[in-house]
Amino acid sequence: xxxxxxxxxSLLNEPNQSRKKFLQVSGRxxxxxxxxxxxxxxxxxxxxxxxSAAMQADTVPRITPVSPPAQIPAKVDEPIVLEPIxxxxxxxxxxxPSPQPPDARVGYAVVGLGHLxxxxxxxAFGRCRKSKLVALVSGNPQKMQKxxxxxxxxxxxxxxxxxxxxxxxxxxxxxxxxxxxxxMHAEYTIxxxxxxxxxxxxxxxxxxxxxxxxxxxxxxxxGRKLMVAYRIQYxxxxxxxxxxxRQKQYGxxxxxxxxxxxxxxxxSHWRHIRALAGGGALPDIGLYCLxxxxxxxxxxxxxxxxxxxxxxxxxxxxxxxxxxxxQMRFPSGIIANCGTNYYAHESRRYRVMAERGWMNxxxxxxxxxxQVQISYAEGQVEHRSEEEIAEKDxxxxxxxxxxxxxxxxxxPFTPGExxxxxxxxxEAIYKSATDGQPVKxxxxxxIDIFRGPEPQLG
Numbered sequence: 001x002x003x004x005x006x007x008x009x010s011l012l013n014e015p016n017q018s019r020k021k022f023l024q025v026s027g028r029x030x031x032x033x034x035x036x037x038x039x040x041x042x043x044x045x046x047x048x049x050x051x052s053a054a055m056q057a058d059t060v061p062r063i064t065p066v067s068p069p070a071q072i073p074a075k076v077d078e079p080i081v082l083e084p085i086x087x088x089x090x091x092x093x094x095x096x097p098s099p100q101p102p103d104a105r106v107g108y109a110v111v112g113l114g115h116l117x118x119x120x121x122x123x124a125f126g127r128c129r130k131s132k133l134v135a136l137v138s139g140n141p142q143k144m145q146k147x148x149x150x151x152x153x154x155x156x157x158x159x160x161x162x163x164x165x166x167x168x169x170x171x172x173x174x175x176x177x178x179x180x181x182x183x184m185h186a187e188y189t190i191x192x193x194x195x196x197x198x199x200x201x202x203x204x205x206x207x208x209x210x211x212x213x214x215x216x217x218x219x220x221x222x223g224r225k226l227m228v229a230y231r232i233q234y235x236x237x238x239x240x241x242x243x244x245x246r247q248k249q250y251g252x253x254x255x256x257x258x259x260x261x262x263x264x265x266x267x268s269h270w271r272h273i274r275a276l277a278g279g280g281a282l283p284d285i286g287l288y289c290l291x292x293x294x295x296x297x298x299x300x301x302x303x304x305x306x307x308x309x310x311x312x313x314x315x316x317x318x319x320x321x322x323x324x325x326x327q328m329r330f331p332s333g334i335i336a337n338c339g340t341n342y343y344a345h346e347s348r349r350y351r352v353m354a355e356r357g358w359m360n361x362x363x364x365x366x367x368x369x370x371q372v373q374i375s376y377a378e379g380q381v382e383h384r385s386e387e388e389i390a391e392k393d394x395x396x397x398x399x400x401x402x403x404x405x406x407x408x409x410x411x412p413f414t415p416g417e418x419x420x421x422x423x424x425x426x427e428a429i430y431k432s433a434t435d436g437q438p439v440k441x442x443x444x445x446x447i448d449i450f451r452g453p454e455p456q457l458g
Contacts, residue, residue, distance in 0.1 A: 076101060077129065094390060098458070099129045106403035107172045109135035109157075109197070111164070111188055112179040113143055116202070120367060121179060122151055124395035129458055130403035131396070134172045137164055164188070168195035174406060175200055177229075177399075181276040182283060186211035193222040200402050202229045204287055205419030207278030209427060212420040219416065227402045227412035228419035231394040232288060233295050234401060234457060237370040240389055241352060241359050242296050250376050251355025253297065256336040258289035260365050261344035267315045280310075280320030282426055285348075286340030288365040290429075291422050292350060293328060293336040298447035301328035301336070301425065303440055308433035311343065326429050331443070367394060392457075401455045411452035418450045 071081035079098040086092050099105075108131055110117055125133045135157040138144040144158050157173075159166060167173050176192040178185055178201040186206045189199045199219060205228050206212045219226040232238050245253055262285060270276040271284055294300065306326035310317035323341040330336070348365040351358055357376025363369040372387040405412045428439040 077104075091388070097129070102132060105130050105132040106174050106406055107132055107134035108175045108177050108200075108399070109137060109159075109167055109170075109173045110177045110179060111137040111192075113138045113140065113147055114179065117179045118147070121177065121395050122147070124393050124399065125151070127393045127396040128403075129396075129400050130407065131175075131399040135159065135167065135170060137161065137167075165191060165195055167192070167197060173197060175402065178202060181270045182278045183207050183276045186215050189215040189226070190218040193219045193224045193226070196222065196224065198225045198227075198402070198406055200227050200229055200399065201416075201419070203291075203419065203422075204278070204283040204426070205416065205423060207283070209420060209423045212416065212423050216416040216420065225402070225405060225412060226416040227405070228414050228416060229395075229398055230291055230295075230414040230418065231398050232292055232365060233414055234397045234455065235370065235394050236392055236457075237361060237372050237387075237389050238292065238295070238364065239457075240372060240387065241361060244359065245296050245352055245354075246298065248354070250357035250359075252332075253334055253352055253354045255334065255353045256293050256296070256350065257338075257353070258293055258336060258350035258364075259339045260285040260288050260348050261339075261341040262346045262348075263344070264316065264342045267318070272316055272318075272320055274319040277320060279426070279430070280317065281322060281340040281342040282324045282429065285342075285365070286324055286338065287422060287426065288348070289336075289338040289340060289350070290328070290425055291418075292364070293338065294421075296352065297330060297332070297334060299330045299332060299334070300421065300444040300449070301330055301441055302443050303329040303438050304425065304428050304432050305438040306429040306433040308430070314343070316343065324429065324433060326432070328425075331445075397457055401457065404456070405452075413452045413455045415450075415452050421450045 068083050070083065073080070077098050077100040079095040082093075082096065084092070105128070108125070110121060110133065113136065122133060125131060133151055133153060136144050136148055136153050137159045138147075139161050141158075141160065145155075147153070148155065148158050157170065167176065174197065176188075176195075176197045176199055178188050178192070178199065180188060180202075182204055183206075185201050185204075189201055192199050193215075199215075201215070206215060216226060244250070261281075264271055264284075266272070272280070277283065304326055306324060308321050308324050310320075310322040314322070316322070320342075322343050323339070325339040328336040328338065349360065349362050350364050351360045357374065360373045360375075362371040362373070368391060370389075370391070372389060373384065374387060375382065375384045377383070402412055404410070425441065428441055432439040
């Protein structure tokens with residue numbers, strides 16, 4: 001029998017054990033969590049002894065949890081700082097969640113209840129600090145009723161597309177999040193701005209640069225903010241690589257390779273109908289390559305050259321393209337080689353190649369699971385590593401940024417002008433693929449000229 005077992009047996013069978021001795025022994029040998037079980041056994045044992053003190057009074061010592069020291073900031077939405085519990089050699093615990101009180105958060109109406117809304121956006125509200133779901137808009141009343149019950153949205157805050165304009169009379173709604181087929185973005189953004197609401201619009205911003213400009217103009221006329229939901233620009237691993245590109249951590253960047261592919265297998269889905277999607281692989285998933293290259297470098301391309309292809313006879317591509325491959329030339333001489341395909345197994349990655357090393361992100365454009373690999377040389381030694389960076393919900397992060405912009409009256413980091421620039425470049429890519437010639441783009445000087453101030457991401 002172990003010494004520990006002998007100790008427990010002696011404690012349970014010696015009725016005259018003093019409180020002091022009990023505490024001394026249990027304190028030396030047991031963790032607080034285990035002590036609770038010992039105290040219970042001890043109490044039961046003593047209470048069964050006729051005439052015992054335990055039957056006359058509760059003599060078993062009670063352990064009261066001691067509140068650990070903590071730094072409690074004055075602002076309610078700042079994290080409480082708890083005492084450290086990890087060694088310097090272990091990964092530290094992240095800051096405690098610090099949400100604003102529900103009545104202080106910005107209220108959102110989500111328009112469209114398809115895959116993206118139900119699978120990603122609505123669940124993300126549970127991880128938001130400054131944003132809350134208060135209203136829904138859908139053309140399917142049965143589905144909307146079910147979703148409203150799941151997320152606690154009041155019946156009077158459920159709207160159809162016909163009653164969409166009545167959002168103007170709902171003070172709970174401050175932001176409308178447009179999650180509709182691409183061709184519908186312009187109409188519902190303009191109507192939403194006219195209803196007096198700020199607009200968060202999914203990418204691509206629209207299906208033409210003219211529509212993008214009309215959306216910008218409508219929001220400005222209404223005095224409302226417009227942000228395009230470029231979640232990659234708020235994702236921590238992509239921001240980590242961007243920071244090192246800008247700092248020239250491994251020397252000057254020379255080339256970028258960016259690829260985004262997946263199989264879209266439902267020919268009846270709106271993404272395969274040109275009137276709703278505006279295009280195929282390029283505006284849906286190829287846009288990530290285009291926008292991320294601009295995001296990393298801060299420069300604007302001066303020329304594009306593209307090639308386009310669709311498999312003959314494939315019903316998926318009766319109206320939209322299957323594949324687009326293109327290059328972008330930047331003022332610094334950097335070349336971005338990009339490709340997207342709607343009928344190739346899912347692969348979402350890019351690599352930044354610099355003078356003294358490279359940085360690679362697998363799953364770069366996915367909703368989660370980004371992996372950053374770095375390789376660089378020091379003399380004859382080649383170093384390779386995989387960076388450990390905490391993951392954040394991309395949709396919660398981008399929504400909270402927009403909410404912060406509304407609360408603090410700031411310009412969003414990805415305003416409508418950012419979406420308009422992408423649309424102009426995509427139109428040039430299509431033209432190049434059609435004509436088989438490079439297409440020149442307007443020359444812009446400066447860095448990040450279409451973006452707002454750097455976001456303060458919690």
